[in-house]
Amino acid sequence: MTAATLTIDLNAVVANWQALNALSVSEVETAAVVKANGYGLGAGPVAGALAQAGARSFFVALAEEGVAVRKAVGNDPAIYVFSGLMNTDIPLIRDYTLIPLLNSAKQLVKFRMGLPDAPYGVQIDTGMSRLGMPLSEFIMVRDKIVKADLIISHLACADEPDHTQNKQQLQHFSEMTRGLSMRRSLSATGGILLGPDYHFDLVRPGVGLYGGEPFSNAAPVVTVSIPVIQTRNITAGQSVGYGAAWVAKRPSKIATLAAGYADGLIRAIGDGGMMVWAGNVPCPIVGRVSMDLLTVDVTELKRVPDHMEIINPHQTVDDVAKAAGTIGYEMLTSLGGRYKRDYVNG
Numbered sequence: 329m330t331a332a333t334l335t336i337d338l339n340a341v342v343a344n345w346q347a348l349n350a351l352s353v354s355e356v357e358t359a360a361v362v363k364a365n366g367y368g369l370g371a372g373p374v375a376g377a378l379a380q381a382g383a384r385s386f387f388v389a390l391a392e393e394g395v396a397v398r399k400a401v402g403n404d405p406a407i408y409v410f411s412g413l414m415n416t417d418i419p420l421i422r423d424y425t426l427i428p429l430l431n432s433a434k435q436l437v438k439f440r441m442g443l444p445d446a447p448y449g450v451q452i453d454t455g456m457s458r459l460g461m462p463l464s465e466f467i468m469v470r471d472k473i474v475k476a477d478l479i480i481s482h483l484a485c486a487d488e489p490d491h492t493q494n495k496q497q498l499q500h501f502s503e504m505t506r507g508l509s510m511r512r513s514l515s516a517t518g519g520i521l522l523g524p525d526y527h528f529d530l531v532r533p534g535v536g537l538y539g540g541e542p543f544s545n546a547a548p549v550v551t552v553s554i555p556v557i558q559t560r561n562i563t564a565g566q567s568v569g570y571g572a573a574w575v576a577k578r579p580s581k582i583a584t585l586a587a588g589y590a591d592g593l594i595r596a597i598g599d600g601g602m603m604v605w606a607g608n609v610p611c612p613i614v615g616r617v618s619m620d621l622l623t624v625d626v627t628e629l630k631r632v633p634d635h636m637e638i639i640n641p642h643q644t645v646d647d648v649a650k651a652a653g654t655i656g657y658e659m660l661t662s663l664g665g666r667y668k669r670d671y672v673n674g
């Protein structure tokens with residue numbers, strides 16, 4: 329058994345959902361975004377745990393992603409699809425009772441033709457210019473979507489509370505949806521933290537459930553533990569890894585671990601001062617990150633353990649992401665298929 333292990337604490341995911349839920353009043357529903365295979369952690373187990381804890385609505389990016397979620401949560405919860413209706417989606421939407429968030433008048437017409445009586449939602453563009461009907465298009469269909477069960481939009485700058493675009497988008501959303509009777513949703517994790525004006529009828533956190541910024545009070549969800557393959561003693565002046573980029577200044581003990589950039593531990597973390605942990609003792613990564621291997625200076629350890637951790641409560645997904653010049657979202661979704669995924673469940 330040499331694969332690195334990704335341990336996912338489903339109790340922490342549930343605790344994060346409950347903590348985010350507690351930030352809005354009880355009339356506001358807190359849904360869960362489980363797109364991209366639950367941000368890389370496993371959409372089925374995550375959605376299953378949240379459904380058991382009381383989550384009633386889930387969001388995915390693509391209709392295909394809804395299948396695993398439907399199987400995990402049973403028939404009752406709603407599963408919304410952000411991309412709306414793409415070419416081959418009708419059978420999936422019908423067979424798995426998914427609810428597309430229609431993004432254009434064209435998607436609306438196609439949906440009406442394919443599934444005249446099925447439920448749907450609508451996504452409008454309030455300033456992000458990415459998905460959803462812009463105002464000019466929305467005005468034309470406003471009277472035809474009265475039976476939609478949800479209308480959503482997405483904030484571009486919610487992780488920067490002082491950004492002026494937050495208030496602008498809030499105002500556009502309020503004006504565009506005024507007088508409509510269906511439920512309204514504007515906020516993901518960042519928007520929940522902006523306060524009650526942004527909550528409307530339903531909030532839809534993703535990254536905060538998985539322990540990531542901007543939800544800084546989140547319980548840590550992910551631990552990445554990597555087996556040590558071998559250790560060696562080198563003399564001062566000997567180099568480690570590709571490009572001989574790191575040279576020992578003193579006699580050193582180097583451990584080689586079985587995970588690399590093919591496991592989402594992207595090459596840029598090699599220069600970021602990241603540690604790998606032996607229990608509570610941090611040991612620096614030295615040399616370049618290889619595709620399948622990491623090299624670590626374990627000179628200070630009395631005993632080298634079988635496994636060492638690169639993501640844990642001492643060094644979070646966001647810490648590693650920052651060292652690599654990226655964000656927690658990208659780090660999480662890059663962790664990849666080679667890990668053994670272990671679920672801790674209460």
Ligand SMILES: *Cc1c(COP(=O)(O)O)cnc(C)c1O
Nearest residue numbers: 361482516517532533534535536
């Ligand atoms: C990904 C996404 C979310 C969840 O965003 P987080 O920042 O992860 O909470 C919500 N709504 C839309 C439209 C999204 O694309």
